[in-house]
Amino acid sequence: MAVAIVLLIIVIVSVLLSFFSPWQFTEIASNWGNIDNTVILTFWICGVVFALIGVFMVYTTWKFRYRKEARADYEPENPRLEWWLTVITTIGVVAMLAPGLIVWNDFVNAPDDAQEVEVLSRQWQWAYRFPGEDGKFGTVHVDNITSDNPFGMNKSDPNGDDDVLITADTVHLAVDQPYKVWLRSNDVLHDFWVPEFRAKMDSVPGMVTYFWFTPTRIQEKPYEVLCAELCGQNHFQMRGWVKVDTREDHQTWLAGQQTWAQMQAGIVPKVYGPLAQRGRDFAETTGCLACHSLDGTAMIGPTWLDVWGTERALADGTTVTVDEAYVIESIRNPNSQVVEGFAAAMVPYDESTVSDADIEALIELLKEEVSAAAEAPTEAAP
Numbered sequence: 001m002a003v004a005i006v007l008l009i010i011v012i013v014s015v016l017l018s019f020f021s022p023w024q025f026t027e028i029a030s031n032w033g034n035i036d037n038t039v040i041l042t043f044w045i046c047g048v049v050f051a052l053i054g055v056f057m058v059y060t061t062w063k064f065r066y067r068k069e070a071r072a073d074y075e076p077e078n079p080r081l082e083w084w085l086t087v088i089t090t091i092g093v094v095a096m097l098a099p100g101l102i103v104w105n106d107f108v109n110a111p112d113d114a115q116e117v118e119v120l121s122r123q124w125q126w127a128y129r130f131p132g133e134d135g136k137f138g139t140v141h142v143d144n145i146t147s148d149n150p151f152g153m154n155k156s157d158p159n160g161d162d163d164v165l166i167t168a169d170t171v172h173l174a175v176d177q178p179y180k181v182w183l184r185s186n187d188v189l190h191d192f193w194v195p196e197f198r199a200k201m202d203s204v205p206g207m208v209t210y211f212w213f214t215p216t217r218i219q220e221k222p223y224e225v226l227c228a229e230l231c232g233q234n235h236f237q238m239r240g241w242v243k244v245d246t247r248e249d250h251q252t253w254l255a256g257q258q259t260w261a262q263m264q265a266g267i268v269p270k271v272y273g274p275l276a277q278r279g280r281d282f283a284e285t286t287g288c289l290a291c292h293s294l295d296g297t298a299m300i301g302p303t304w305l306d307v308w309g310t311e312r313a314l315a316d317g318t319t320v321t322v323d324e325a326y327v328i329e330s331i332r333n334p335n336s337q338v339v340e341g342f343a344a345a346m347v348p349y350d351e352s353t354v355s356d357a358d359i360e361a362l363i364e365l366l367k368e369e370v371s372a373a374a375e376a377p378t379e380a381a382p
């Protein structure tokens, strides 16, 4: 009797736990709702079978409990019962496996418009590579890996020059864009997993694996990347972040990342804040950069590097501080204060071409347009 009660409690508590457990799925953020459906279907089939068998055991333990006068029948075979059990088990197993096969077929066939990205794993961090403007990855080999060639790029393959290499903790992806993810490992077995994306894949030393997914949800907080394969002492620290952005924000971010050619040349691209980046894009499309450089060279107009907050000598012999008011005046009415040594070659821009919001972005650009040498002391400060 006691055994039957304990069994019954186990069944009831297990079923209740499944529904009221604090460990539920995270809110999905990819196209792989079908992976959830397959898991949920398997869960229901197993759950129902578990509950039925449990209750059946409770019933038999109670019904056939020990009684002095009771005698057991000898019945080693029961073809009718065996047929039933075989048929029901087969239906259950097929119901669990068939949907998985359909989803797996989808899983291994990336859509044609998928963009490629590579995930490079090593103990204990993630790195990423985008194929760059030509859409083609350069070839790689583990033998090429050195501290200044962390991806093992093949230096004689021109396809690799524009490959974008991300060694930061956070990678950005565009929402609603399918990605085919290639995986490589530099050392041991790892597994790239973002729980909200559901899909995951092993990265295996010596071979290249892949999977695909489409991020579908923009969220303020980036999604956490985990390694889902015990890969050594610091496995638990092998984390990273995926920020899902709008297409435009993603492009802006990608354009600011280092290419392989830049890495070889030791060029670290300048990373602007979002407002300054808008100013940068505006200056480019409006033609300001035809006369103003960002690298310190004087062109038709003065450079914008390291000018914010400095004193400007004007042609009329006076000086002025480069601040908000001066920049606004220089754009709206450039010939009122002509910089010494330059011709009054700039035409005034009114609201219709350069709005106040554009000027705000341009001012932020000037503020952030500081050369590395000038920036160093502030960086060193705590």
Ligand SMILES: [Cu+2]
Pocket: 121, 124, 189, 190, 191, 227, 228, 229, 230, 231, 235, 238
């Ligand atoms: Cu790992």
